[in-house]
Amino acid sequence: MNTKKTFFALAAVACFALTSCTSTSASDDAAYENDAIEKTRIKVPANGIEKTRIKVPANG
Numbered sequence: 001m002n003t004k005k006t007f008f009a010l011a012a013v014a015c016f017a018l019t020s021c022t023s024t025s026a027s028d029d030a031a032y033e034n035d036a037i038e039k040t041r042i043k044v045p046a047n048g049i050e051k052t053r054i055k056v057p058a059n060g
Helices: 002-018 026-032
Strands: none
Touching: none
C-alpha cells in the first residue's frame, strides 16, 4: 500500500514536471503584440469626463 502511494506521488510529480505551459516559438507571441495607442489622438474634455453621461450596456 505504501509503495502504491509513493508510485502515484512520483507519477503526479512527473506529469507536472514534464508538461510545459509556456511556448518556445516566437509565432505564438504575435497574437499578443498590439500597436500602442497614441495619447495625442485621445480627446478628453478640459473639465474631465461626466460620469452621468457614460452609457453602460444593459447586460454589462
